[in-house]
Amino acid sequence: MNRPETKFNIPFMANRKKFFIFSAVLVIFSILSTFIFGAKLDIQFKGGTLITYLYDGSIDTNQFKTDAETALGGLSVNITTGTDFNTGKNNITVSLLSNSGLTADKQIELTNTLEEKYAENNITLLESTDVSPSAGSEFFKKCLVAAALAAVVLILYIAVRFKNIGGWLAGICAIIALFHDIIIVYGSFVVLHMDIDANFMAVILTILGYSVNDTIVIYDRIRENKGLYKNSFSLSDLVDFSTNQSFVRSINTSVTTIAAMIVVSVVAVMRGVDSIISFSVPMTIGLIIGTYSSLCIAAPLWVYLEERKGKKTGNEPAKA
Numbered sequence: 001m002n003r004p005e006t007k008f009n010i011p012f013m014a015n016r017k018k019f020f021i022f023s024a025v026l027v028i029f030s031i032l033s034t035f036i037f038g039a040k041l042d043i044q045f046k047g048g049t050l051i052t053y054l055y056d057g058s059i060d061t062n063q064f065k066t067d068a069e070t071a072l073g074g075l076s077v078n079i080t081t082g083t084d085f086n087t088g089k090n091n092i093t094v095s096l097l098s099n100s101g102l103t104a105d106k107q108i109e110l111t112n113t114l115e116e117k118y119a120e121n122n123i124t125l126l127e128s129t130d131v132s133p134s135a136g137s138e139f140f141k142k143c144l145v146a147a148a149l150a151a152v153v154l155i156l157y158i159a160v161r162f163k164n165i166g167g168w169l170a171g172i173c174a175i176i177a178l179f180h181d182i183i184i185v186y187g188s189f190v191v192l193h194m195d196i197d198a199n200f201m202a203v204i205l206t207i208l209g210y211s212v213n214d215t216i217v218i219y220d221r222i223r224e225n226k227g228l229y230k231n232s233f234s235l236s237d238l239v240d241f242s243t244n245q246s247f248v249r250s251i252n253t254s255v256t257t258i259a260a261m262i263v264v265s266v267v268a269v270m271r272g273v274d275s276i277i278s279f280s281v282p283m284t285i286g287l288i289i290g291t292y293s294s295l296c297i298a299a300p301l302w303v304y305l306e307e308r309k310g311k312k313t314g315n316e317p318a319k320a
Helices: 016-036 061-071 104-117 133-161 167-191 198-229 235-271 274-312
Strands: 048-055 078-083 090-097 124-131
Touching: 016 167, 016 274, 048 104, 061 078, 061 090, 061 104, 078 274, 104 124, 133 167, 133 198, 167 198, 167 274, 198 235, 198 274, 235 274
Parallel strands: none
Antiparallel strands: 048 090, 048 124, 078 090
16 A cells, blocks of 8 residues: 655654764753753752842843942852832842852841942842752752653553553653653753753743643554554554654644744843743743654654564564
8 A cells, every 4th residue: 555645755764863863962962061061050959048129210230240249249149130019119139059048247238238339229128038959959859750750641641542552662752752852951051051940940841741742643643544554554654654744733833832932032132031031042942852852753763662672572563
């Protein structure tokens, strides 16, 4: 039986080794980037002090940062701005990474200096919080546990739903593709010198849901075609044209979402909203990588492992 006609005829199976090598290079580079560039842990994970002030008018954040560091004797700080929802006033937060926090005397000296330098802005202390590094570590561990449980649930779900096309192995390959996405997104944070913070966890969780949904759509098309064509095609051929049938849908969905993220990124850069940039830019990278892994990694890896399993048992790879 001839293969059904598709709008695209990309040889995913024939090029799978190239895809695997390309992904391996990206993953290895993402891991090595930690040692090359150094990961910047946010205060949530490293501990330190957060001091938030309310102010009127506008403030040059770069100058404010310089003044704060001078008042603290040269200690490096990060500055973020926002709006207090209770009062409607602008707020500015000074964050200092430190295992021991900032002493009360240093906080008072900082506040007095800033109130004097920015008297026209009516700066007032809103709150001061010491963040324990153990709390950040505990939060990170809980995130890892949640991700591990999600992986187990996904494997079980895929194993049951797609049991007629080798569900367990398909589920494991989907999880491998997800870990591939997570590592590369992590690498983008490190290479772009962005803090590993709550935005990082938000991007990771969003990409997990997006990428696995795309993978399941492709698996579902493979299952439908198996029921339609029975054993007329080898598993490799079936997965190849099934992926091509899903290609347009995957690309259209991805382009729409990626375009939205690019617009958000451009606006955030123009407005200087760093908190949005550290979400939208890695999110854009993650969406691209998630689409790529769904099309070029998950199903091709599954076929490759099925063929390897067939060779080890001395059986020909099962026809779909």
